[in-house]
Amino acid sequence: MHYEPIVRRIGILLLASTVASSSACKQDGELDCRADGVDCTLAEAAVQAGVLVGTAYNEFRDDPEYIPALINDFNSVTHEGAMKWAATQPERGVFDFERADRMMELAESNGMSVRGHTLVWEQASLDATPDYVLDITDPEELRALMADHIRTVVGRYRGRIDAWDVVNEPLETAGSEIYENHFYQVLGPGYIAEAFALAREADPNATLFLNEVLVSSAGARFDALFELTKDLLEQGVPVHGVGFQGHFLTKPPIYDELRANLERIAALGVVVELTEVDIILHGTGDEATRLERQRQDYFDMASACLAVEACERMTLWGFTDRYTWIDSFFGAGFAPLPLDDDYARKPAYFGLRDGLLNGSGSNKTTAPTR
Numbered sequence: 001m002h003y004e005p006i007v008r009r010i011g012i013l014l015l016a017s018t019v020a021s022s023s024a025c026k027q028d029g030e031l032d033c034r035a036d037g038v039d040c041t042l043a044e045a046a047v048q049a050g051v052l053v054g055t056a057y058n059e060f061r062d063d064p065e066y067i068p069a070l071i072n073d074f075n076s077v078t079h080e081g082a083m084k085w086a087a088t089q090p091e092r093g094v095f096d097f098e099r100a101d102r103m104m105e106l107a108e109s110n111g112m113s114v115r116g117h118t119l120v121w122e123q124a125s126l127d128a129t130p131d132y133v134l135d136i137t138d139p140e141e142l143r144a145l146m147a148d149h150i151r152t153v154v155g156r157y158r159g160r161i162d163a164w165d166v167v168n169e170p171l172e173t174a175g176s177e178i179y180e181n182h183f184y185q186v187l188g189p190g191y192i193a194e195a196f197a198l199a200r201e202a203d204p205n206a207t208l209f210l211n212e213v214l215v216s217s218a219g220a221r222f223d224a225l226f227e228l229t230k231d232l233l234e235q236g237v238p239v240h241g242v243g244f245q246g247h248f249l250t251k252p253p254i255y256d257e258l259r260a261n262l263e264r265i266a267a268l269g270v271v272v273e274l275t276e277v278d279i280i281l282h283g284t285g286d287e288a289t290r291l292e293r294q295r296q297d298y299f300d301m302a303s304a305c306l307a308v309e310a311c312e313r314m315t316l317w318g319f320t321d322r323y324t325w326i327d328s329f330f331g332a333g334f335a336p337l338p339l340d341d342d343y344a345r346k347p348a349y350f351g352l353r354d355g356l357l358n359g360s361g362s363n364k365t366t367a368p369t370r
C-alpha cells in the first residue's frame with residue numbers, strides 16, 4: 001500500500017498519552033481492559049483493540065461536562081460542521097478557520113487523531129456548500145475555485161489531520177446511481193478524481209477517503225459504491241480509504257452484512273472506517289428491551305469493524321444523547337448514542353466497549369504498535 005496505516009502511524013503517540021483519562025486499567029504501565037474488575041474507557045479499550053474510536057465534535061461552550069466527557073472516552077475527533085466548505089470559506093475568497101482551529105487545539109493538546117470532514121459535498125437542502133459555489137456554471141471557474149479551496153483547507157492542516165473525507169456522499173441518497181450534484185453537472189464525473197488529486201498534492205501523507213451513507217447493508221447502493229471505488233482505483237486516483245457513515249436510522253442489519261461489505265471494499269486495497277455511527281433505539285418493547293437491543297447493535301458494529309483487518313477506526317456521530325443531529329432532523333426520543341442526556345453510560349456504551357474488547361471475529365488483540 002502506498003501510505004502508512006493511520007493506527008500504526010499514531011500508535012506510539014496514543015500509547016504514550018492514552019488520552020487524558022484516569023486510566024483505571026493501567027497496571028504496571030500495561031493496559032489490560034479484559035482483566036476482571038477493570039473499568040476502561042472506550043479510548044483505552046480501543047487502544048487495546050488496535051483501533052481508534054472517535055466522535056463528532058461541536059462547540060457547546062456553555063456545557064462544562066461536554067469536553068471532559070469527550071476527552072475521557074475518545075482518541076479521535078471530527079468536527080461536525082466547521083470543516084465543511086460553507087464554514088471554511090463562507091464567502092468567496094474569505095476563509096474562516098476559527099472553529100476548526102479550536103478543535104485542532106483540543107485534539108492536539110490531548111493526543112487525539114483528527115478526521116477532516118469534508119472537502120466536496122453538495123447535497124440539496126443541506127447547508128454544506130454555499131450558494132456562491134452553486135451559482136457558478138463555468139467549468140474553468142468552478143475548477144479553479146475547487147482547487148483553491150482544497151489547497152487552502154488541506155494545506156492549512158497538512159501533517160496534522162491524518163484522514164480527509166475528500167468527497168462526501170458521491171451517490172444519490174435515495175438511489176444507487178452516482179449523484180449528479182453541482183460539481184458533477186459543471187465539471188463532469190471527473191470531479192471526484194480531480195478533488196482527490198488536489199488533496200493528495202496538498203497533503204501527500206493524509207489518508208484520503210470517499211465517504212458514503214447507507215452502505216452498511218448488501219444491495220445496489222453498496223454495489224454502486226464498490227464499483228465507483230474500483231473504477232477510481234483503476235484510474236490511479238489516490239483513494240486510500242472508504243468511509244461507511246453508519247447512520248443506522250432503522251433496524252440495522254449490522255454484523256454479517258456490514259462485515260461482508262467492509263471486507264469486500266477493503267479487498268480493493270483501501271482502508272475502511274465507520275465514520276458517523278449512530279444507532280437509534282428501535283423495535284418494540286419497553287425501554288429496557290430497546291436499550292438492550294441497542295447494546296447488542298453497538299457490540300455487533302464494533303465486532304464487524306474489528307473482524308476486518310483494514311478497519312482502523314470507528315467514529316460516532318456524537319456521544320451523548322444530549323446532542324444529536326437526529327433530534328433536530330427527526331425529533332426527540334431516538335437516543336442513538338452511548339451516553340444518555342446526563343452523560344451516564346447506557347447499555348450501548350458497554351456493548352461498544354465489549355465489542356472492542358471481545359467482539360466475535362476480532363483479530364486485533366494487540367496494541368496498535370503492531
Ligand code: 9MR
Binds near residue numbers: 080081126128276325
Ligand atoms: O450532523 C450534521 C448537522 O449538524 C448539519 O446540520 C448537517 C449539514 O451540514 O450535517 C450533519 O452531518 C452529516 C454529515 O456531515 C454527512 N453525513 C450525514 C450527516 C447527518 O446529516
